[in-house]
């Protein structure tokens with residue numbers, strides 16, 4: 001494979017942007033390789049600037065559930081484009097996307113559109129604090145909720161101690177109200193609420209974590225979160241930025257059968273354009289300005305192009321519920337193929353999967369939280385990643401990210417992927 005043009009563009013980019021990218025994971029630094037620059041995408045594939053085509057399991061980190069350049073979405077966007085791109089005034093496109101969600105997701109009574117997942121979570125927490133009149137929030141180690149200051153927290157060695165800043169530039173005073181607890185640890189969260197429940201505004205959680213690799217919540221833990229928050233008049237906020245409209249139209253909350261007070265969205269909701277959103281209970285949402293006193297605004301929020309891409313993506317999902325069965329079946333096929341290879345080559349690895357989200361962890365222990373995920377051999381993942389890339393399979397450039405499938409990942413795509421994995425395993429483990 002020739003990567004000449006990517007290399008030249010990356011060298012240029014390095015002189016323009018820190019690390020040559022506009023979001024760190026794109027740099028491939030965790031897998032010790034230069035990134036490839038993408039020229040275009042179609043269906044399950046992306047093609048780089050040197051003309052190499054890959055089967056894509058990144059899908060823009062989740063949004064492209066219909067595959068790249070879905071003809072219906074593109075057509076709708078072309079039409080919307082003729083009317084102009086932004087007005088900073090209400091448009092019908094906002095009603096269309098909002099009603100798509102309010103009508104089809106039972107926990108969402110009101111919704112507000114923003115531009116990213118980071119923004120959605122940041123505002124949902126402000127709202128939860130305003131509603132409860134409390135300051136503390138609880139998050140779980142290994143869960144990612146965007147890069148706003150209060151959520152860039154490391155758990156430190158003594159989990160359940162006050163947060164310590166997870167990045168230079170985040171003052172201690174900002175994270176002192178963020179408590180980090182262990183994912184899937186029922187006892188810890190119960191204990192925490194017993195001690196500090198009356199000060200906790202909200203618990204925020206990824207119902208299926210995707211940002212430490214795929215780690216599902218246990219059914220029991222989901223119930224526990226709903227119970228303890230209710231008991232202590234705290235809010236439960238599900239961060240369904242990754243899982244919303246992906247695992248089911250109603251997201252993971254439908255699989256776990258729990259009703260959160262607030263839900264955060266991004267990724268699939270924008271169909272590949274920048275959209276974030278948060279929504280939920282009417283009595284909470286009505287505190288948002290201009291109806292209520294909690295301030296939030298956005299020059300490009302509800303942008304007509306973004307609303308159009310989101311609407312037409314969700315429209316296809318909602319009108320074709322078989323899509324989720326199909327995604328599940330194809331991803332299961334990939335999971336089985338990988339498991340067979342792991343056994344055949346006697347590799348220390350394990351696969352986690354929920355619906356069309358999957359991770360291959362290079363550890364022989366089950367992965368159920370941040371601690372167990374961290375035991376993975378990241379050098380081995382890097383080697384696997386580089387081998388797969390050379391075989392034309394574009395995987396996430398980190399051990400701790402989810403692989404995503406689209407409706408365009410048909411049998412042939414899966415077979416080709418398993419074949420590639422076999423030949424990479426052959427060179428790595430024979």
Ligand SMILES: *Cc1c(COP(=O)(O)O)cnc(C)c1O
Pocket residue numbers: 115116117118119121144145146147206210211239240241242266267276
């Ligand atoms: C991607 C992601 C975010 C951040 O969304 P951005 O649009 O990148 O700001 C937040 N939470 C979860 C669970 C995510 O996967």
